Amino acid sequence: MMANILEVKDLCVSYGKVEALHNANLTVGEGQIVTVIGPNGAGKTTLLSAIMGVLPSRGEITFDGAVERVPEVERMVSRGMNLVPEKRELFGEMSVEDNLVLGAFQRYRMGLRDHAGTMEEVYALFPRLKERRSQMAGTLSGGERQMLAVGRALMARPKLLMLDEPSLGLAPLIVREIFRIIGELRKRGVSILLVEQNARAALQVADEAYVLETGEVAMSGPARQLADDPRVIEAYLGLGGKHQDRLAVTGE
Amino acid sequence: MLLGQDGVTNGAIYALLALALVLVFAVTRVIFIPQGEFVAYGALTLAMIEAGRLPGTVWLLLAAGVLVVALDGLDALRRGGVGRLMKVVGWNIVYPLALVALMRFVPTDTWPLAAKVALTMAVVVPLGPMIYRVAYQPVAEASVLILLIVSVAVHVAMVGLALLFFGAEGSRTSAFSDASFTVGPMMVSGQSLWVIGTSLALIVALALFFGRTIYGKALRATAINRAGARLMGISPALAGRLTFMLAALIGALSGVLIAPIATIYYDTGFLIGLKGFVAAIIGGLASYPIAALGAILVGVLEAFSSFWASAYKEVIVFTLIIPVLVWRSLTSHHVEEDE
Numbered sequence: 004m005m006a007n008i009l010e011v012k013d014l015c016v017s018y019g020k021v022e023a024l025h026n027a028n029l030t031v032g033e034g035q036i037v038t039v040i041g042p043n044g045a046g047k048t049t050l051l052s053a054i055m056g057v058l059p060s061r062g063e064i065t066f067d068g069a070v071e072r073v074p075e076v077e078r079m080v081s082r083g084m085n086l087v088p089e090k091r092e093l094f095g096e097m098s099v100e101d102n103l104v105l106g107a108f109q110r111y112r113m114g115l116r117d118h119a120g121t122m123e124e125v126y127a128l129f130p131r132l133k134e135r136r137s138q139m140a141g142t143l144s145g146g147e148r149q150m151l152a153v154g155r156a157l158m159a160r161p162k163l164l165m166l167d168e169p170s171l172g173l174a175p176l177i178v179r180e181i182f183r184i185i186g187e188l189r190k191r192g193v194s195i196l197l198v199e200q201n202a203r204a205a206l207q208v209a210d211e212a213y214v215l216e217t218g219e220v221a222m223s224g225p226a227r228q229l230a231d232d233p234r235v236i237e238a239y240l241g242l243g244g245k246h247q248d249r250l251a252v253t254g255e
Numbered sequence: 256m257l258l259g260q261d262g263v264t265n266g267a268i269y270a271l272l273a274l275a276l277v278l279v280f281a282v283t284r285v286i287f288i289p290q291g292e293f294v295a296y297g298a299l300t301l302a303m304i305e306a307g308r309l310p311g312t313v314w315l316l317l318a319a320g321v322l323v324v325a326l327d328g329l330d331a332l333r334r335g336g337v338g339r340l341m342k343v344v345g346w347n348i349v350y351p352l353a354l355v356a357l358m359r360f361v362p363t364d365t366w367p368l369a370a371k372v373a374l375t376m377a378v379v380v381p382l383g384p385m386i387y388r389v390a391y392q393p394v395a396e397a398s399v400l401i402l403l404i405v406s407v408a409v410h411v412a413m414v415g416l417a418l419l420f421f422g423a424e425g426s427r428t429s430a431f432s433d434a435s436f437t438v439g440p441m442m443v444s445g446q447s448l449w450v451i452g453t454s455l456a457l458i459v460a461l462a463l464f465f466g467r468t469i470y471g472k473a474l475r476a477t478a479i480n481r482a483g484a485r486l487m488g489i490s491p492a493l494a495g496r497l498t499f500m501l502a503a504l505i506g507a508l509s510g511v512l513i514a515p516i517a518t519i520y521y522d523t524g525f526l527i528g529l530k531g532f533v534a535a536i537i538g539g540l541a542s543y544p545i546a547a548l549g550a551i552l553v554g555v556l557e558a559f560s561s562f563w564a565s566a567y568k569e570v571i572v573f574t575l576i577i578p579v580l581v582w583r584s585l586t587s588h589h590v591e592e593d594e
Contacts, residue, residue, distance in 0.1 A: 057485070078334075080488030092483030094476045104469060105476050109488030111469050155487070 006068075008033045008163050008194045009054070009084075014062035016046070016053045023049045024060070025218045030211075031163065031196050036189050038197040038205040038226065040239055041215035047198040048089055050215065051165050054196075055079055055086045067162055080109045083162035089171060091152040095141030099132055102140050102151055106158025118158060125154040128184060146177035153184065157193075164188065165196045170204065182208050202239035206230040214239075257441070258558045264447040264516070265530075266554025267454035268294075268509045272531025273538065273546040274461065275505040280540045281478035282498040283491075284399050285391060288406040291528020292413040293379060293506025295521060298514035299417065300507075301375040302426035307364035311420025313354050313378050319385035320347030326388065347385070354378055368431065372511050376504065383503025384496035391499075395491055410525065417521035425523075430515040450512045457508065458547070461501075474498060526569070530557070533576050539583060 009031040016024040024046045031037045039047050053060035056074030064071045066084060094102050103125060107118035126133040129150045135143065140151060149169055156164055166185070170178040182204050185195060199205035206212055209226040214235065222229060229235050272290055279287040296312055303310040324347045331339040354377060357363070363374060390409050394401060432445030465471035477484040477494040485491065510519065513527070530553050537549030553572055561568040 055486070057482075076485050077488045077490045077493075080486070086486055088482070088486065090482075092480050092486060094479045094483060096479055097472070097475060101472050101476075105472055105484075105487050105489070108469060108473055112488070159487070 006033050007031065007065075008067055009196065010063075010065040011050075011054060012063040012065075014050070014053055014060055014064065016049050016058055016060045023218055024053065027062075027215070027218075027220055029213055029220070029223075031194055032211070033194055034189065034192055035210045036185065036195045036197060036208055037211045037213070038199055038209035039213045039215050040199055040202040040205055041221075042238075043200075044217075045215040046218040047215055048167055049218075051086055051088075051167050051196070051198055055084065055165065057086075077109070080159060081113060083160070084165070085156040085159050085161035085163070086165045087152045087156045087167060087169065089167040091148050093140040093148060093151055093155070095139065097140060098137050099140055099143070099151055100136045102155050103132070103158050106155035110159060121158050121160060125157050128157070128187065129154050146173050146180070149173060149177075149181060150184075153181075157188075161193060163194045163196060165198075167198045168200060169197070170199065170201045178204065202235070203230075206235075206240075258562050259555060260441065260443065260447060262555030262558030263551060264450050264554070265513075265557060266551035267451045268513050268527065269531045269534050269553050270547040270550035271454050271457060271505050271509050272528060273534035273550045274458065274543055275502040276528075276531055276535040277538060277540055277543055277546050278474075279498055279502050280535075282474050283387075283391065283395070283402075283495045285402045286399070286406055286540075287502060288403075288410040288525075288528065288532075289386070289413050290502060290506055290531060291524035291526070292410060292417065293383070293503050293524070294510035294513065294527050295417055295421075295519055295524030296379050296382070296413075297375055297507030297510025298428065298519040298523075299421040299426055299510075299521065300378055301371060301511050301514055302428050302519070303421065304358070304363055304371050304374060305428055306426075307362070309355070309358050310378065311416070312382070313351060313358060315416060315420070316378060316382055316385070317348070317351035317355065319382060319389060320351050323347045323385050323388050346381075350381070368429065375511055376507055379507040379510075380500060380503045383499035383501075383506075386503075387495045387499035388492075392492055392495060395495060414522050414525065417524075421521050423521065425518040425520040426514070427518050428511075428514040444516075446515050450516070453508070453512055457505065470497065530554075530572060533573065533579075536576055536583075537579050 007030050009029070011027060011029040014024060014027040015022060027050060029037070029039070039050065041047055049058065052058040054064055054074065056076045056079050064074055066079070067082060071079070094105065103122055104118060107121060111118065131147055132150055132154055135147065140148070143151060153166070153169065169181050169185070173181065178201065185197065186208055188195060197205055197209060206226045206229060212224065212226040212229045213220050214222040214229065222232065222235065230240070272294070275290055276287055279285050279290070300310040300312045324344055327343050328340060331343045363371065366374070386409060390405055391402065394405060430446045431449045434445035436443045465475055473484065473489045474494055474497060476487070477489055477491065481491065484494070510524075513519070531550065534550035534553050535546045537552070538546030553575065556575065557568055557572050560571040564571065
């Protein structure tokens with residue numbers, strides 16, 4: 004049986020009296036890509052922040068075989084979990100290379116000084132970053148920033164990479180590139196928890212999928228199955244796209 | 256010319272303090288009023304070591320260490336087991352005790368000056384991170400104003416303790432060098448050269464630290480984007496302790512440098528710190544080079560005004576801040592605090 008890298012049980016997060024996440028359950032298997040889709044304000048970002056320990060939460064989070072009662076960011080990073088937040092949170096007035104080096108900070112602290120090698124791997128994945136290595140991060144284009152944010156997270160050699168809306172605000176061509184890289188990362192054995200508004204692309208690349216609505220998991224199952232579910236199609240994929248494609252295929 | 260030389264010497268000290276203030280503010284958003292106290296602590300601790308007495312600062316170090324262990328001990332034990340606890344105890348209790356023992360049983364007053372300076376630094380510098388842990392870390396996420404209020408409290412406490420440790424008498428220490436040189440029409444004292452040289456060396460060392468080492472970069476990253484730095488595993492607590500250690504190092508070293516050329520009283524630090532603060536404000540608490548230049552300006556202005564209008568020298572120096580603030584508020588757009 005495949006081991007699970009992440010298990011989330013009955014996770015609740017409240018902002019004051021407002022409950023943003025209610026009894027969420029979620030599992031990420033080792034080497035899998037799991038996506039969480041859902042409309043704005045459904046609690047997707049809240050879910051990632053709570054798992055990472057940025058936000059206080061109730062519930063049980065098991066990461067890499069050990070229960071984290073009170074997840075704490077620094078500890079989660081040192082155990083191999085990394086979050087690429089929606090706002091990227093790059094170090095704008097520092098060079099691309101410095102941003103990458105800092106991605107390996109926690110490993111460096113733990114005495115694993117292999118960041119030079121990891122950086123070559125990241126550059127191989129994102130040749131564009133290598134071209135711009137000495138440029139300030141704040142001067143990069145949107146797509147390059149996203150690449151840098153992902154590259155910086157990869158510098159920590161994560162076991163689980165959590166991506167929050169990696170395609171947000173990017174041109175379609177760049178979005179395709181980002182999803183290609185997500186697929187590439189899976190081949191390298193990185194487990195990925197992907198939060199996306201771009202449901203079509205997310206369901207295509209993912210193994211498992213969850214639909215989050217108003218703070219609760221509304222649906223879950225294999226990504227392919229969800230992509231065919233009429234409710235998902237209607238709410239997230241739209242009638243114009245895949246549904247039509249499918250009709251066309253069956254019509255032949 | 257003599258005044259100018261005096262001004263540049265003092266300015267070099269103010270520059271160091273201004274850099275420390277900018278650094279502390281950028282990384283932790285703390286306006287570090289007690290920066291000057293480290294100057295007094297450094298100078299007076301060295302003076303007491305020279306006099307062959309046990310400086311009270313080492314007891315403060317022990318007391319602060321005990322507090323840190325009380326705050327962190329249980330947490331360390333829970334998280335990292337006995338090993339981590341021993342590390343916390345070692346740094347915060349065993350280390351101060353070792354210093355006490357060393358000073359009590361070894362006649363440190365006969366040591367060469369450099370060793371005495373090193374000993375002073377060993378006593379004063381660890382106070383920085385300990386003060387951060389005890390006073391600031393519990394309220395690290397609070398607003399700038401609350402952090403400022405904490406700073407005032409720390410300042411008052413440190414001045415009071417300084418009076419207790421060192422008494423109301425001022426002290427001077429022996430000069431690093433009695434040499435003096437004649438350059439053209441000017442007499443340059445060896446101590447001035449020491450001050451300026453050490454300041455420059457420290458500034459270069461700081462620049463290298465922030466530009467080349469991963470810990471320096473981590474501090475810069477925290478100053479630029481706190482949330483992003485956290486996600487890299489750079490904890491605000493680590494950044495805060497490291498920053499305060501640098502601030503204490505700069506303060507104590509400034510104190511050691513200035514002690515032979517000025518009589519330091521228990522409360523002198525505040526005034527010196529304030530002048531560094533004026534310089535830091537000239538740089539908008541953000542720009543290191545402008546803060547350093549501002550510090551030289553403050554030093555020179557102070558030297559000349561003490562000659563021509565000595566009763567008003569402090570007034571003139573601190574009045575400098577008003578046009579700077581007016582100019583700053585006119586030229587810069589108001590930025591909402593976004594944290």
